[in-house]
Amino acid sequence: MLLARGIKKSYGSLQVLKGVGVEISKSEIVAIVGASGAGKSTLLHILGTLDNPDEGDVVINSEDVFTKKTDELAQFRNRNIGFVFQFHNLLPEFSALENVMIPGFIGGKSETQLKERALELMMLLGIKDRASHKPSEMSGGEQQRVAVARALINSPALVLADEPSGNLDSKNAVDLHNLFFTLRKELGQTFVIVTHNTDFAAMADRKIELKDGYVVTS
Numbered sequence: 001m002l003l004a005r006g007i008k009k010s011y012g013s014l015q016v017l018k019g020v021g022v023e024i025s026k027s028e029i030v031a032i033v034g035a036s037g038a039g040k041s042t043l044l045h046i047l048g049t050l051d052n053p054d055e056g057d058v059v060i061n062s063e064d065v066f067t068k069k070t071d072e073l074a075q076f077r078n079r080n081i082g083f084v085f086q087f088h089n090l091l092p093e094f095s096a097l098e099n100v101m102i103p104g105f106i107g108g109k110s111e112t113q114l115k116e117r118a119l120e121l122m123m124l125l126g127i128k129d130r131a132s133h134k135p136s137e138m139s140g141g142e143q144q145r146v147a148v149a150r151a152l153i154n155s156p157a158l159v160l161a162d163e164p165s166g167n168l169d170s171k172n173a174v175d176l177h178n179l180f181f182t183l184r185k186e187l188g189q190t191f192v193i194v195t196h197n198t199d200f201a202a203m204a205d206r207k208i209e210l211k212d213g214y215v216v217t218s
Contacts, residue, residue, distance in 0.1 A: 001026040001157060001190055007056035009042055011158045013138065016042045016055070018213035026157070029184055029191045031201040034159035034210035040194045047192060048160045049077050061157060082151030082189075088143045090135040090150075096142075097131040099121070100149045107154055114153065121149040124186065125179065134215065141172035148179065152187070159183075161193040165200065166214055177203060 002024040009017040016039045024030050032040045045051040047058060047127060049065050058065050068076060082103075090099045097118055104114040122128040125145045135143050144164065151159050161180075165173035177200045180191050193204070201207050209217040 001061055002192070003057075003059040004043075004047060005059075007043065007046055007053045007058070009039075009051070009053050009207070016213055017046075018209070020056075020213070021217055022047075022215065024192060027184055027190055029180060029203075029205045030193070031108070031204035031207045032108055032192065032194045032210065033201050033207050036102055038210040040210055042161050042195050043202050044160055044162055044192065047065065048081050048083060049056075049162050050083075058090050059103060069085050074106075078103060080158060082154070082156040082159040084144070084151045084159065084164045086163040086166040088135070088140075088147045088167075090143055090146060092135050094140065095132050095134055096127065096146045100153055102153075103108070103150060104129055104153045111155075113148055118149065118153060122146075124183075125149055139172075140168055141175065143170060144172070144176055145179070148176075148183075152183070154207050155187075157190060159189050159191050162192065163194055163196065165195070165197055173197060174199075 004022045007017050007020040020043055034040050036203065042051070046053050053067060063076065065073060065076060099119040100122065101114045119131065120130060121133055125148060126143055127145045130138055130142055163216065165176050168176060183189060184191060195201055207217065208215060
């Protein structure tokens with residue numbers, strides 16, 4: 001469901017990706033691993049269409065994404081890709097429920113439909129009782145579950161996560177990792193996760209290791 005070919009990316013004179021290719025199947029949970037500076041987050045951002053490659057192609061569900069115009073690409077991203085980041089990126093002035101619903105509003109969905117779906121996801125993730133709480137009133141683990149629900153609100157085929165447990169204690173990290181497998185079973189999504197967590201990488205269906213801008217194992 002995801003194919004990247006010949007991905008190159010430089011920032012000034014620094015060549016971060018030097019011709020990376022990956023192929024990921026539907027409903028796989030794949031860990032992207034490697035030392036700091038290996039290009040993991042850069043690759044994830046390109047796979048998620050948040051950044052453009054200097055060279056190469058990314059195909060998601062048979063669509064060559066970087067041939068799209070800017071507004072078309074933004075719409076495609078909103079419908080098809082969910083994101084989970086290390087520091088949650090929740091908006092502090094909004095409740096947990098409102099944060100979850102935001103990508104749906106951007107996608108033009110009705111408030112009634114979104115609220116029902118958001119509460120279903122929050123129940124699945126064990127945080128429905130926190131729906132009215134603002135981020136400052138929740139633990140780190142609860143905030144990250146809100147971020148996961150937000151990533152899932154538009155039912156994307158692909159969920160990308162960048163060090164999602166990097167800011168969590170060991171128990172919440174394990175709970176979050178197990179949650180990804182529960183979600184894959186319940187919802188059938190594909191997960192691509194950048195991680196330094198060796199335990200999670202061992203749990204994943206497959207590891208893609210980057211070193212010096214190249215894939216060395218996949």
